[in-house]
Amino acid sequence: MSVAETLDHRIPADRAMSLLTPSAYADGTIHETYRWLRKHEPLGVAEVEGVDPFWVVTRHADILEISRQNDLFHNGDRAPIITSQAADRKVREMMGGSPHLLRTLIHMDAPDHMKYRVLTQAWFLPQNLRSLEDRIRAIAKTAVAKMAATGGRCDFVRDVALHYPLHVIMTILGVPEEDEPRMLKLTQEIFGAADPELGRNANANLADLPEEEAQLDFSVITDFFNYFRALSERKRAGPSDDLASLIANAQVDGAPLSDLEAMSYYIIVATAGHDTTSSSTATALWALAENPGELAKVKADPSLIPSLVDESIRWATPVKTFMRTATADVEFAGRDIKKGDWLMLCYASGNRDEAVFDEPDRFRVDRRPNKHLAFGYGAHLCLGQHLAKMEMRILWEELIPHLSKLQLAGEPAMSEAVFVNGPKRLPVAFEMA
Missing domain, CATH: 1.10.630.10 (Cytochrome P450)
Known part of the structure; x- marks a missing residue:
């Protein structure tokens, strides 16, 4: 069963659309979408016309676990940044079949990633x-x-x-x-x-x-x-x-x-x-x-x-999301993830997760501990x-x-x-x- 066939965990259309709407990130309404998802569908499927279906990962613990498993969830197999089907086709035409317009550390997996990171x-x-x-x-x-x-x-x-x-x-x-x-x-x-x-x-x-x-x-x-x-x-x-x-x-x-x-x-x-x-x-x-x-x-x-x-x-x-691609079939957080499925890690959601942060929607200068995910985690932790x-x-x-x-x-x-x-x-x- 592909991600597109996982109907029982499909995210409502308006919630899915907000994930891809630039103005939702400007006016802050994206946080309402994240709150709804964490409560009702913390690992669901977004289907938006013109974009390949993708899993939406909104809980702190799930983002952390996926970020730990770099062999199972790759950066480089597909675009690591959400992109439309039209843009993906354009890049592949320009780059001889590769989904990447650039080849930075965020586009690499082992063993190349560490070889270039240590430079x-x-x-x-x-x-x-x-x-x-x-x-x-x-x-x-x-x-x-x-x-x-x-x-x-x-x-x-x-x-x-x-x-x-x-x-x-x-x-x-x-x-x-x-x-x-x-x-x-x-x-x-x-x-x-x-x-x-x-x-x-x-x-x-x-x-x-x-x-x-x-x-x-x-x-x-x-x-x-x-x-x-x-x-x-x-x-x-x-x-x-x-x-x-x-x-x-x-x-x-x-x-x-x-x-x-x-x-x-x-x-x-x-x-x-x-x-x-x-x-x-x-x-x-x-x-x-x-x-x-x-x-x-x-x-x-x-x-x-x-x-x-x-x-x-x-x-x-500031970095709201990165994409990962499953390298094998796996059951994860109660979901059947299939090889090739695309997953969106929503860091801004994980950083407001009520299960991790007390009063997550308050700005507190003395917040300790502060286990935020803004720099990522695992092999791709921000250099x-x-x-x-x-x-x-x-x-x-x-x-x-x-x-x-x-x-x-x-x-x-x-x-x-x-x-x-x-x-x-x-x-x-x-x-x-």
Whole structure:
């Protein structure tokens, strides 16, 4: 029996559709869908026209267990990001039958995954990151000074949250500072392709575009490739102490990385390396503005900053979903999963699971323990998790002691995206002590 024939666990059409509707992630209604699913159909089948049927995994325990079993649930057999049948066909036509437009770590399984992961893993270990703390703190001080210079009103996303982690990762990667605006724009275009303001087709009617282009503008990938191909050539000719030089000159099994593999590695570092951190940072300040009592707790006890960081990441969960593909028939959580079935891991649902988190819909800076799944779990645990947490910790250490007042000064807005989303506007009024 295939996933499409599992009628007894079919999710209602409106709930299934919301999982694939970008605006549901922007206005927060996705959380109502998640609550309903956790209660009524925590592992059900979504059937939406134009998309292959897929299992929807919403409970913390089930997401954790699937993430542990990397041999049974693969990343690379099908697209690891939810995609339409039209987009899948387009990618396979372009890539000679492969379902992957890129070949990053998230597209790989064993044994390749670890071979490529270890190339850069040492850069992101805590002992190496400690040597970068002074540089990151200097960048944070500059960001706080820029915020203070606005005179008490700013768009925290535009003025601080976007640029602080961007500058950190580009410094580590080896991208010149003058190219950072270009990297930011391309990142917003790739993750915000369906957003009416952020996507490259922002001025077009998305309904008038081919379905695959509304989901992902392939020209953005081309622009990334062209930029990083030139950077890679420079780093091979004159390597320096940065990640781009390492990638440009890396070898796996005694052979240089292919062009696709090298460009994909650059792209995942250059996008995920800052976008998710900026989303978590902005989400944190948004929550603190709406919960002055929580801000007062951190100001009174700065030792709460690490737990503030974890709660911010749980609350934001910028990466909403990843897909896995079953490699064999298996009974899982009372369901008959068949070989080849597609499963959506809903991290933002797992991070609000009532069975794991007390008062999951409250933002609590002193939440302990905080077993959130925002960085994934198992072999694919986020490579940059320690860097992200360090960046946020340092920024709050530099900002919060000086923040005497904070409130919203307009209507915030989230990006419209199913895969990765976060605040795109956050107008605040504040006073610095």
